[in-house]
Amino acid sequence: MFEHPPFRRCPRCKGESFGTLSVGGNSVTKRCKECRYSHSEALPATEKRVIYLDQFAVSELYKTKAKKRRPGAPHEQFWQDCYSLGNLAYLRQQVIFPASNLHSDETIVWHSPEELRLAHEMFSGETSFERTDAIATRQEWEFAKAFLKGGTRPTLSTDVDQIILGTRNAWLPIYHISVNANYSMFAPGLRQDKAIAEASLKHLADGWVSARPTFDDLLKHELSSYGSAMRQALREQITKTQAAFASNDPTSVLDMRFGLISRYRELTELFARNGVPAKDAFKEVLRFLDWPENQHQPAHRIFAYLFAALGWRISSGQRPEMNASILNDFSAISTYAPYVDAMFVDKQCASLLRQGRLRDELGLKARIFSLSSPQEFLDYLKDLGDSATEDIRVLAHELYDAEA
Ligand SMILES: [Zn+2]
Structure with missing residues (x-):
């Protein structure tokens, strides 16, 4: 990194050589390109x-x-x-x-x-x-x-x-x-x-x-379809995963996605940690999907x-x-x-x-x-x-x- 213009008067050597070195977070670091004196100055808060x-x-x-x-x-x-x-x-x-x-x-x-x-x-x-x-x-x-x-x-x-x-x-x-x-x-x-x-x-x-x-028909149908849509998507992902493993085809295994499978495994674990017996936890997750x-x-x-x-x-x-x-x-x-x-x-x-x-x-x-x-x-x-x-x-x- 090197100093960037404009160059101002250096507090130490008094040359017109005090430039901007870097900006990070809420401060700017300035440095003199002659004597290397440097310090940081605070920048105003922003709300982007x-x-x-x-x-x-x-x-x-x-x-x-x-x-x-x-x-x-x-x-x-x-x-x-x-x-x-x-x-x-x-x-x-x-x-x-x-x-x-x-x-x-x-x-x-x-x-x-x-x-x-x-x-x-x-x-x-x-x-x-x-x-x-x-x-x-x-x-x-x-x-x-x-x-x-x-x-x-x-x-x-x-x-x-x-x-x-x-x-x-x-x-x-x-x-x-x-x-x-x-x-x-x-x-x-x-x-x-x-x-x-x-x-x-x-x-x-x-x-x-x-x-x-x-x-209204459309909206009611869409709003109430959370559980069924998720279950269907999860089912499809499981089927595809099983097919990929069975096929022995390396590319289809590489294409596999575990997004929903891990999402609902984590949710099942959450349920189990919260007092739902482990064997019922996934069933309870499915019940939650229809909430x-x-x-x-x-x-x-x-x-x-x-x-x-x-x-x-x-x-x-x-x-x-x-x-x-x-x-x-x-x-x-x-x-x-x-x-x-x-x-x-x-x-x-x-x-x-x-x-x-x-x-x-x-x-x-x-x-x-x-x-x-x-x-x-x-x-x-x-x-x-x-x-x-x-x-x-x-x-x-x-x-x-x-x-x-
Ligand atoms: Zn200087």
Whole structure:
């Protein structure tokens, strides 16, 4: 590491050679490039907002930054403005845009793994979201503990720091070093699941067209299906695992996933530790899955509403373009929207959320933006940048060369 301009008067040798060495946590270390005198100075506390950007937005912003956007591609001005306002708010320590495991959508072509990594680290503030399935598992865990106590459903905290890896309020380092980043979240392997999801979604849509369910029918069905859906998914995973072992095919064994199997094994152990006889513990877990209160698990509940809204649109004659990536958006919204400040998602999802019942009954904490309301998103980003205090602006200018 070496000293970074601007160079100020050194407290020891009095030369104009006292520069910035590094920034970490809530302090900056300065050092003289002549006499090597150094000290740390405290930086003001920050309170960064958290925004989820969908894969498409991450890609557009990265291409804007790298000047790789095709000239004349749609919304050129919007993405440019979005990049500069987002970057300013980011350097002024007002916001971070953490990377997510959902960002592995394969419909967007990346030229190299390096590019994918750079795109996701660009505005991440050295953080990432915890995996979506881990967040849902933790919600289920809290509900299971309440079930064991025989009581009422728990009230879950919506503190965003619970779902972020890394330190949200640390000042951005001047040198971004991505040694600890774990990009296994972007590993391939989703393709097959995606094809299955797409096929079953089409199948469902055909059913909605012929049966014409109402929003209420769909919602009730979705909300009450927690137990049956989980049991079915678990059954499928067990069957696949057994088949893989029986097949003696090394690749199918490597493809195996134990997510749900270990999730319910851990829950069974929790039940056994809490006074349920070991031999009955798994049976009791299955009984818990059918607990009606599970319809209040945030991720499950929001997903059910979105799914019902989509189904209702289709059943009432609209046939929106549908592919499995809408399920990715549903996962993002249902997992992150109770915790984050804002989300930028696909237009269709944003419009489902504006539907009366969803707006009134879900009470999402996150503000939802999309390409349908580009100016609102730009205004939001601008307000964030503008909300930095004078001393933070001066420091952002000095440390990161942010516009003063
Ligand atoms: Zn000096």
